[in-house]
Amino acid sequence: MDLMLNLNLPPASHTIDHGQKVLSIGSCFTEHIGNALKDLKFQVLQNPNGILFDPASVCHSLVSYMQGKQYGPDDLFYYNELWQSWNHHSRFSGMDQTAVLEKINASQTEASAFLVDADWLIITLGSSFSYRLTADAPHQQGVAPFSPPTGEGRGGAAVANCHRAPGQWFQKHLLQITETVELLDNTLHQLFYRNRKVRIIFTISPVRHIRDGVVENNRSKARLVEAVHHLVNKFDRLHYFPSYELVIDVLRDYRFYAEDMVHPNYLATDFVLEKFLQTFMSHETNELVGELQKLNIARKHKAQHPGTEAHQRFLKAYLEKCRTLQHRYPNVSFAEELRYFAGS
Known part of the structure; x- marks a missing residue:
């Protein structure tokens, strides 16, 4: 008797081994996978900007690594007694402006050198919702210019983290599939020009963004899935790993979620990691992993x-x-x- 839906995952055409470099970027779920791979002695650099959720933030960060961007005082803003960056997670924030910039730029330098020589890039997208600064935000924000594609919701600079600033400072925009495809497509072309060996694994985070609403969360995830598959079908160096489907369609039970019923728990993330290793690791590598x-x-x-x-x-x-x-x-x-x- 089958008590759960089986998702057949054939071995990937290319595998990851311990001699290769892996850059992981995206939502908090990618950090679960990244930390696990680090514990298993893979060469992993994860989230140089901190946790990122939407495609615009992911693409902006990757382009900044490729361009070797270094941040200056004008790229920070002061709020809640802290110097902060709209492009970085709050783990980079601090009371000393110089120290914040040193930390950000050290991470930028490391990511720039790592990405140009990386063998794999794992991108975990969490949400299609993007946030842009509005006219209500203070004038001197110091955000590096970033223009989203022409279309619905075009506005101020996109931000990766709102840092609990007032809601009226931001415009919330649900990225269209065409917008996400354009953002990722342009970024990948730039990356492939600089790194001709890198292969990319796309995955969608199974973390539910319930604050957006249940229906809105499903619309958001659906757009990500469609956009990613459009690109995977276009490039032979792109792969899709079904983290989202493994949790939502295979496990599909709240006992695999934390108490907030939003984040997958240890059992769920361990299950997904096991499937990931089976899919992208050779038999010899999995022996060492064991x-x-x-x-x-x-x-x-x-x-x-x-x-x-x-x-x-x-x-x-x-x-x-x-x-x-x-x-x-x-x-x-x-x-x-x-x-x-x-x-x-």
Whole structure:
């Protein structure tokens, strides 16, 4: 008896291995996947601007990396006793303007160098809703010019994060499918010109944006799905991974969501990660992933009596396992694990 819908995911035509660089950008869901890949020793740089939700913000950020943009005082605004950037998450905000700019520009420099040499770019889109500054916003915002395509909702500069500023400062715009396609298409052409080897994985975040409304959230997600598939069918270097469908159509149960009934919980994200690894990793890479998962569990083990012979045997056994893996996979560093299990 089948108690859940099966979504058949064939292996990808190209796979990710530990020798490749992966840049992930987009919604908070991409950080779950990115953190998991980091724990599994993949070379990952994630969200250099912080969490981004809509295609306009994602494209603006990617273009800024390609252009090597450096931010100055005019690119910041002062609100709630903090210097902030409309293009960055609040984790970059701070009371010292110089420190904020140093942090932003260090991230920009790292992202610029990483993207031009990246093997994979994972883009997780969360919402079709874009926010633009209105005439009610203070005049000296210091936002770098960013003109959305001509059409419905054309207005002021698009912002990636509203920083809890007054609602009247922004115009909320539901991007049309054609707008999203144009934004992404232009960005990809620029990227492919600078990086001729990069492959791109698109995925749609299963996080529900209920504040927009249930119906509006579904309209928003539908537009993202349609726009992304238009591009995937156009370029052979683009792939689609169904994170959204795995949670919404396969799991489809609130027990796989956190208490807010909006964010997928650990079980759900772990399920999606498992499917991702099966789809985009080779058999050999997944073998190593299995060993790394065991090591991570062992490192999290808290011994009640660390001085016992039993615990020392435990450490010694995993130390030998690390040495064996280091010999077998010389391009992957097990230095942290070796130090931990050696007791140093």
